[in-house]
Amino acid sequence: MxxxxxxxxxxxxxxxxxxxxxxxxxxxxxxxxxxxxxxxxxxxxxxxxxxxxxxxxxxxxxHPDLRMQYILQQHGLLQEGKNNELPSDFLMDMMDLNEELMELEMDFDADKFHELGERSSGLMAQLDNDILPTLQRYPELHGITKEEALQQVKTYYLKKKYLLRIQETLSKFAARS
Structure with a gap:
């Protein structure tokens, strides 16, 4: 059950x-x-x-994140070592952010730190805004199948986890400053 x-x-x-x-x-x-x-x-x-x-x-x-993870697992979409790929454009953006984080670690700049924090928060807000209609309509969807909706949620979930790791790194910088 x-x-x-x-x-x-x-x-x-x-x-x-x-x-x-x-x-x-x-x-x-x-x-x-x-x-x-x-x-x-x-x-x-x-x-x-x-x-x-x-x-x-x-x-x-x-807990909304645990609930999302649970639903995705129940549908076999979050399995260790299985197709958890993210879109290449997102990964390129994250690579740029990570490079800027490495530069920040070597040469801390408060303005750059603030800019990265704002950028990651903006990306998170955009992610949330983009997925909200799907979350609100699930499972009574119009125009897409339940499987397509679950794939959208999976992509959102994985992107969010990635961004949360970046924000965690930024919070470590804030603690050191």
């Missing part, structure tokens, strides 16, 4: 956070091990597993 089925909600990248939390608390009460202390060991073990599964499902679905 996948995490969306546990909460009896449709697979979606954008969830009703309040409803998710309410269902989590309801299941937490239902599967709380203390209520089964006098039950046979087998029943206690079953409840413990249900409680653990509920917690894991909530932690995953409550």
């Amino acid at each position: 996948n995490y969306f089925e546990i909460y009896d909600i449709p697979e979606s990248f954008l969830l009703d956070e309040k409803a998710l939390k309410n269902t989590y608390y309801k299941l937490s009460r239902e599967y709380h091990p203390d209520f089964y202390a006098n039950e046979p060991q087998e029943k206690q073990q079953e409840i413990l597993q249900l409680s653990t599964r509920n917690t894991n499902a909530y932690r995953t679905l409550a």
Whole structure:
């Protein structure tokens, strides 16, 4: 049973956070091990597993990036060592950014640091804006198939991870300055 089925909600990248939390608390009460202390060991073990599964499902679905990763994994699109290629134009842009980061490391320049931070934030905002319509309509899509939408989300997810690494490097510069 996948995490969306546990909460009896449709697979979606954008969830009703309040409803998710309410269902989590309801299941937490239902599967709380203390209520089964006098039950046979087998029943206690079953409840413990249900409680653990509920917690894991909530932690995953409550966090947008983990939820996205989970959906992509459920559809076999994020597998270690499998087709996780990014578009060449994006990679060229990232190569330029990385070169500028290396130059910054050798010869720190506050203005250049600020410019790179602004540029990476702008790229992240553009990524978010570009994918939002797909996330909002998923899985009820018009004009593209579910598979095409999932591929778009996968590309977004991989690009975002890449940009987050660059922003992490920039934050290390900020800590040193």
